[in-house]
Amino acid sequence: MRIKDYAIRVLPVTCEDLRSIAVSNDGLTMKHQAAITELLGRVTPLADDLGRVFASAGHELALVGGPVRDVLLGRSVSDLDFTTDARPERILEIVDGWADAVWTIGIEFGTVGLRKGDHQIEITTYRSESYDTKSRKPEVSYGTSLEDDLARRDFAVNAMAARLPGHEFVDPYGGLDDLRAKLIRTPGRPEDSFGDDPLRMLRAARFSSQLGFTVAPEVVTAMTEMAGRLEIVSAERIRDEISKLLMGARPRDGLALLVDTGLAAQVLPELPKLRLEIDEHHRHKxxxxxxxxxxxxxxxxxxxxxxxxxxxxxxxxxxxxxxxxxxxxxxxxxxxxxxxxxxxxxxxxxxxxxxxxxxxxxxxxxxxxxxxxxxxxxxxxxxxxxxxxxxxxxxxxxxxxxxxxxxxxxxxxxxxxxxxxxxxxxxxxxxxxxxxxxxxxLRPELDGHEIQQVLGLQPGPEVGKAYKFLLDLRLDQGPVGKEAASTALREWWQDQS
CATH class of the missing domain: 1.10.3210 (Hypothetical protein af1432)
Structure with missing residues (x-):
């Protein structure tokens, strides 16, 4: 089965089909097939087990987003992200007794975190997020459909999922095609996506750095026109995206995108200001x-x-x-x-x-x-x-x-x-x-206690001044020995007195 056969974007695809795609598609090679096989062999039993737990409770569960993308790219996967139609309180009931540990830091946004063995897992209720024009906090509303939940994802390459426990592959927005094209594109209109969450504009630059992908022209245009929307996003969230961008394999690409779109002027204004005008009379790099x-x-x-x-x-x-x-x-x-x-x-x-x-x-x-x-x-x-x-x-x-x-x-x-x-x-x-x-x-050859003995001092600021003098002596002359250091210290102290 070749990718060009995906005329309909939502198809029931088994793990074996995914492997066939990896083999037959020019962009997804045997290397990616091996990565899929390795990940499924290590993760599928746990994911399937969790899927059966949710199914027995009458709810849907799907592996979604970054883990699906990364396994197709042959990248390592440490954390697992799942999505479900169950509300957060219901998620807590379902995983009670199955998870080794549970935390609820993100529960107000529909996310429950848990640990099972060596795996860190996040389960998020189908949802959508949107920002008020002046608010720094998103408004979260819950949904009932996996396809609708994928529509609110930042980019098409992150809008793929595998239903559990049957491994039905869901790709309503062409994420697989974008992986082959190495393209960053939003599932819907970029203006709508960035209006819902302005931080996604920084994420586009971050994925450009991390994955080496090209950002689609219409996405770049929207980033340029909507750069000012970043003012409502918290400094902490901006910091995290900048750090992830810098830690990517190609940070120059991401930084250049920030500067060219005007986003850098909002979050790191010192960077575009480095573009100093150079005239014919004054020379500098x-x-x-x-x-x-x-x-x-x-x-x-x-x-x-x-x-x-x-x-x-x-x-x-x-x-x-x-x-x-x-x-x-x-x-x-x-x-x-x-x-x-x-x-x-x-x-x-x-x-x-x-x-x-x-x-x-x-x-x-x-x-x-x-x-x-x-x-x-x-x-x-x-x-x-x-x-x-x-x-x-x-x-x-x-x-x-x-x-x-x-x-x-x-x-x-x-x-x-x-x-x-x-x-x-x-x-x-x-x-x-x-x-x-x-x-x-590198330290003075006399410590604080020895300084007090030589000069007959009690603890206080004078001891600190004497310590600094001996450190400068050590830097200037190298090791001189305790006796010479004591003599120099007495002479210095006499001058001070």
């Missing part, structure tokens, strides 16, 4: 394009999976340039102290998006430090300066290494190679000092 290249080059250095802090820092490292741009003689443009301004701006933006405090602190610190290496010149830094570089970077040093290397986007191969060699030299010096002095544990 395209800061917007440079930032996206830096992001890609930072991603290329990731070894342990996507790093949100690194990716945010790479994207935002130059956002201080528009505010600090000035023109000088000879057609040059300067951006003095843009790293300091950018650190403040990145902190403000991430706070507004409700990012966790540690993410805000780490990203803004990386933005502040990203130019520090350029003072290294051709290796003129003293060991003291290298120690301070390590001390100031702290736990962010590995990320700072990646960001600094990614920030080299020159097309001049000789210049790029020279910068790489210079940074190689700095890393070798850091490694040598680390081995000799344990830089990661």
């Amino acid at each position: 395209d800061v917007y394009d440079h930032s996206l290249i830096v992001l890609e080059q930072a991603i290329a250095q990731e070894k342990d999976g996507p790093d949100l802090v690194l990716r945010l820092a790479a994207l935002l490292h130059d956002i201080g340039k528009p505010k600090t741009r000035s023109f000088v003689e000879g057609g040059r443009v300067t951006f003095h102290h843009h790293e300091v301004v950018g650190a403040s701006m990145s902190k403000a933006r991430l706070v507004a998006l409700r990012y966790p405090k540690d993410v805000v602190a780490d990203v803004s610190r990386l933005v502040e430090l990203h130019l520090r290496f350029h003072g290294y010149g051709k290796g003129e830094w003293t060991d003291s300066a290298v120690r301070r570089y390590v001390r100031d970077a702290g736990h962010l040093l590995p990320r700072l290494h990646k960001l600094t290397r990614a920030d080299c986007t020159t097309r001049n191969k000789r210049k790029a190679a020279a910068l790489a060699r210079t940074y190689d030299d700095l890393e070798l010096r850091i490694a040598r000092l680390e081995q000799e002095e344990e830089l990661a544990k």
Whole structure:
């Protein structure tokens, strides 16, 4: 059975039929067939069991949305999403005794969460959502039909389902065709979909990044015309979509879509502002394009999976340039102290998006430090300066290494190679000092108690000042020993007195 035979979009299709589609369709290969077989072998017994529980209670149940899409794409599936005609209170009654654990955080929106063995499961009542023009909270109304429930889904590739326990494949809006075409398209009019939930506009960009799919032209047009609707969506929901976009395989595609449609001006206005006008008299890099290249080059250095802090820092490292741009003689443009301004701006933006405090602190610190290496010149830094570089970077040093290397986007191969060699030299010096002095544990050679004994002090702010003096001594001179440190401390204290 080939996909072109799907003249009617809702057909009873068994698991074997799905495998046939995977084999015969040019876009869904044997790789996808293997993924379907593996998933069904691992999930179907549980899903079928749950389907039988609901059927015996007189209710429908279907596996829906992302899990169906991902199994057809050969992607791994961890969480399972189901939909049903049962109301939330009835769902709780049906799964009582079947689920190992149940939670009701989303029950007001029709969703019940539960755990069965190693599987996280969400069951949502057939529903539709819509926003009032001024409301940040959706109004939820329940439905009675699976096909109608699929109509309210964000995109056709997420509007496929498999009824349980019989595996009837339901695809009323051509999601399977869109998977083959690698296309993001809404089940109905995009204007209606985005009117119901404006956050779906950000999801389109997110799926562009995650799946590498193209967004349909009519969807792009609607995103552009309705960008202002995002103002009613909470900062937390916007933050989550931006993070998922950045953590995708192709974040540049998603970010470019946000900028081109005007959505970025609503959620991350610093990004489109990087498109500085360049005239024939003043020369500088395209800061917007440079930032996206830096992001890609930072991603290329990731070894342990996507790093949100690194990716945010790479994207935002130059956002201080528009505010600090000035023109000088000879057609040059300067951006003095843009790293300091950018650190403040990145902190403000991430706070507004409700990012966790540690993410805000780490990203803004990386933005502040990203130019520090350029003072290294051709290796003129003293060991003291290298120690301070390590001390100031702290736990962010590995990320700072990646960001600094990614920030080299020159097309001049000789210049790029020279910068790489210079940074190689700095890393070798850091490694040598680390081995000799344990830089990661850089502390004064006297602790607070010893400082009090040497100076005859009680606990208080003077001890903190003395500690800072000894830390600076350690950074400047390296290990000097407790006796020399005590002598220097007494001399310093005498001067202070």
